[in-house]
Amino acid sequence: MSLFRRTALALALVVASGGLTATVAPATPATAAPPTAAVALGDSFISGEGAGAYTSVVDVNGAAQGFPGWSAPNNNAYFCHRSANASLHRANLPGIQDRFNLACSGGQPYDIGAASAARAKGRQVASQLDQLRAVARTHDIDLVLVGLGSNNSSFTFGSVAEKCANRFIADAWTGWWEFWAYLGGPVPQQPCSDADLATPAQLAAATGETTSAVRQILATLAQVDADGQHRVVLQDYTNPLPFDLHPTFHEQDGRADDRDKFRDLGAERYAAGCPIHRASLAPGHRFSAGLGTMVRSTRDTLAAEFPGADLVYLNVQRAFDGARLCESSSSPSGTLATPIRLQDGPSGVFVTSLSGKDKLDIQDIANTCVTYFQTCQESWHPNATGHQVLGQCLTGAATAAARSVSCVRSPDGGITVS
Numbered sequence: 001m002s003l004f005r006r007t008a009l010a011l012a013l014v015v016a017s018g019g020l021t022a023t024v025a026p027a028t029p030a031t032a033a034p035p036t037a038a039v040a041l042g043d044s045f046i047s048g049e050g051a052g053a054y055t056s057v058v059d060v061n062g063a064a065q066g067f068p069g070w071s072a073p074n075n076n077a078y079f080c081h082r083s084a085n086a087s088l089h090r091a092n093l094p095g096i097q098d099r100f101n102l103a104c105s106g107g108q109p110y111d112i113g114a115a116s117a118a119r120a121k122g123r124q125v126a127s128q129l130d131q132l133r134a135v136a137r138t139h140d141i142d143l144v145l146v147g148l149g150s151n152n153s154s155f156t157f158g159s160v161a162e163k164c165a166n167r168f169i170a171d172a173w174t175g176w177w178e179f180w181a182y183l184g185g186p187v188p189q190q191p192c193s194d195a196d197l198a199t200p201a202q203l204a205a206a207t208g209e210t211t212s213a214v215r216q217i218l219a220t221l222a223q224v225d226a227d228g229q230h231r232v233v234l235q236d237y238t239n240p241l242p243f244d245l246h247p248t249f250h251e252q253d254g255r256a257d258d259r260d261k262f263r264d265l266g267a268e269r270y271a272a273g274c275p276i277h278r279a280s281l282a283p284g285h286r287f288s289a290g291l292g293t294m295v296r297s298t299r300d301t302l303a304a305e306f307p308g309a310d311l312v313y314l315n316v317q318r319a320f321d322g323a324r325l326c327e328s329s330s331s332p333s334g335t336l337a338t339p340i341r342l343q344d345g346p347s348g349v350f351v352t353s354l355s356g357k358d359k360l361d362i363q364d365i366a367n368t369c370v371t372y373f374q375t376c377q378e379s380w381h382p383n384a385t386g387h388q389v390l391g392q393c394l395t396g397a398a399t400a401a402a403r404s405v406s407c408v409r410s411p412d413g414g415i416t417v418s
Helices: 003-024 128-136 157-173 200-224 263-272 278-305 359-371 384-399
Strands: 036-042 098-101 140-147 231-235 310-318 404-409 415-417
Touching: 036 128, 128 140, 128 200, 140 200, 157 263, 157 278, 157 359, 200 231, 200 278, 231 278, 231 384, 278 310, 310 384, 384 404, 384 415
Parallel strands: 036 098, 036 140, 140 231, 231 310, 310 404
Antiparallel strands: 404 415
């Protein structure tokens, strides 16, 4: 067969084949890509506790729960306190079309794979992984922000904060010879030590729980994210209190917090948002650093287990430098965290001053927090401005080339992620 005839035959076959293809299998219209999403999972520092503008939350039965009143059970889903001001909503995330805050104040590693309602003091919400799967049915998940571990089976942030603040208030209003009790019994009056916050064994257990929970998140994302392209940012915690209080808050009427009874000083620090012994501050920062080590360890362990995963550790321990409670004389004005605030009964009215109140008044106010935890659970959390800062931190972490970044606030208020 001549070259011409072979070429002509080949051309005829191509034309015939093309016609057959057009007749038998017409082109299918391209399916529209689902909208992209960023999702937040974890506890109060991610949900937006303290930032206000709380949205309704769908409970484990599928009912949307709005504010149920101050005297409602604390396990109500609304008290997850998912804020429209949370860092997820304040971050600049190019390419992200929708954002879903699935975190819950008080959330524990247990709540990732199991319904929070199934454990003691858990809220009436479905597991966070079930909520994540629901998002994945309609969206392409490109970013997941995780804040987890400060609450666990060994300790919780709320219990730690309550313990140290109560000790200070008890010390300020009562003498060592006086018997004075909250609903839970007598309150010690000495400053908090490292062991009062979390022992090495407890931190190790918390690390194991947190690692296991994040492992579940990564495994679930591998199943539900169709394109397999997503970054997971593991954020740690920032301390709402400084390394030392501003000198304004060291003494009042010649009385410091290392002597017996100092009511005026107690009232002054409460009004400023920092009812705490100065001696409790260093253990508190070591506790915060321990939580950071926990999150970093979780990231490193899982990066080795999931070598293809895009995991970033976001260190925010210095994100509030210079703007913590009682770090300046104007506190709580200009700070990035909510002050300790209690209510005298579930009234919705916060007590901003303890001046002139006796120990029985203080006892009643403190017991409100014990009985109706929702009345005080915002205390010592990032406020709305604080979440704007954390949003800037997330912006940097979402695009960073490094897999470990630190977010630091400079003296002039600038935020650097590096």
